[in-house]
Amino acid sequence: MTRRIAVVTGSNKGIGFAIVRALCKQFDGDVYLTARDEGRGRKAVENLEKEGLHPKFHQLDITNQESIDNLQKYLKDKYGGLDVLVNNAAIAYKLNDATPFAEQAKFTIACNFTGTLDVCKALLPLIKPHGRVVNVASVGGTWALDKMSPERASKFKSPSLTETELVSLLEDFVNAASDGTHTEKGYPNSAAGTAKAGVIVLTGIQARDLNNDPREDILINTCCPGYVKTDMSSHQGTKTPDEGAETPVYLALLPQNVGQPQGEMLSDKKIVKWR
Numbered sequence: 382m383t384r385r386i387a388v389v390t391g392s393n394k395g396i397g398f399a400i401v402r403a404l405c406k407q408f409d410g411d412v413y414l415t416a417r418d419e420g421r422g423r424k425a426v427e428n429l430e431k432e433g434l435h436p437k438f439h440q441l442d443i444t445n446q447e448s449i450d451n452l453q454k455y456l457k458d459k460y461g462g463l464d465v466l467v468n469n470a471a472i473a474y475k476l477n478d479a480t481p482f483a484e485q486a487k488f489t490i491a492c493n494f495t496g497t498l499d500v501c502k503a504l505l506p507l508i509k510p511h512g513r514v515v516n517v518a519s520v521g522g523t524w525a526l527d528k529m530s531p532e533r534a535s536k537f538k539s540p541s542l543t544e545t546e547l548v549s550l551l552e553d554f555v556n557a558a559s560d561g562t563h564t565e566k567g568y569p570n571s572a573a574g575t576a577k578a579g580v581i582v583l584t585g586i587q588a589r590d591l592n593n594d595p596r597e598d599i600l601i602n603t604c605c606p607g608y609v610k611t612d613m614s615s616h617q618g619t620k621t622p623d624e625g626a627e628t629p630v631y632l633a634l635l636p637q638n639v640g641q642p643q644g645e646m647l648s649d650k651k652i653v654k655w656r
């Protein structure tokens with residue numbers, strides 16, 4: 382039997398790094414720390430080696446299709462698939478960033494939503510029976526859903542929404558942001574929140590699709606790590622990165638055949654209702 386394998390995106394620092402640290406201690410198999418920048422990634426691996434841990438490294442930029450394809454091929458050739466995928470990588474503009482909202486919306490959706498989706502499109506077909514997938518979102522995504530106009534929210538929350546329709550909604554948000562009409566059209570005034578709303582809704586769709594998949598016992602969920610002291614939060618959070626990693630790691634290591642949670646959003650290991 383080939384070795385089991387876990388991959389964490391955006392794990393050269395912050396919560397992703399802490400997820401790799403925890404998986405190195407708790408997951409029975411190879412754990413891949415991935416980073417868009419090879420130098421930062423290899424340095425992070427060295428830092429974990431100093432703690433006596435042995436993650437492996439592969440480059441991955443979630444906004445670069447060639448990079449995604451390279452990882453997909455590597456996983457297929459070397460392991461014949463994948464057991465655990467944690468989609469953690471994301472960007473966030475600071476509150477006082479002067480970048481126009483239109484640009485923030487474009488780049489935030491491109492990385493946090495579309496990048497995550499593109500990684501899923503390439504790697505979900507490789508997930509083996511009993512595999513676990515975790516999409517790291519944020520309670521900011523549920524707040525964004527709450528702030529949408531009722532009409533807009535009902536589209537995002539529709540139980541029959543397809544992946545293609547969700548992609549169109551996010552594209553519409555970016556277009557509306559570019560001409561300043563996003564709030565008029567019922568979207569919230571938050572690029573980060575809207576992207577994470579997209580990730581939460583996407584996870585529900587992916588779980589629904591998995592119900593028609595012949596592979597046995599694959600669970601996919603999304604979660605909020607909490608307010609965590611990392612570069613993203615300018616180290617203002619209430620949790621350490623190791624504490625922030627707890628819920629994503631809990632979902633990544635759900636025991637075999639538990640059946641649930643499936644397609645849910647969790648915070649502090651508890652389901653958060655958003656629909």
Ligand SMILES: NC(=O)c1ccc[n+]([C@@H]2O[C@H](COP(=O)([O-])OP(=O)(O)OC[C@H]3O[C@@H](n4cnc5c(N)ncnc54)[C@H](OP(=O)(O)O)[C@@H]3O)[C@@H](O)[C@H]2O)c1
Nearest residue numbers: 391393395396417442443469470471519608609611612613
């Ligand atoms: N911190 C919080 O309070 C908080 C709250 C709610 C949700 N979250 C979520 O938790 C996750 C981790 O956040 P964090 O606080 O650990 O942030 P962070 O410290 O800024 O780390 C983000 C990681 O993502 C990587 N990344 C960014 N763009 C990428 C790309 N295109 N391809 C691959 N990797 C990329 C970064 O790499 P570089 O070093 O190359 O930039 C970095 O490794 C994110 O999904 C975030 O939205 C965080």
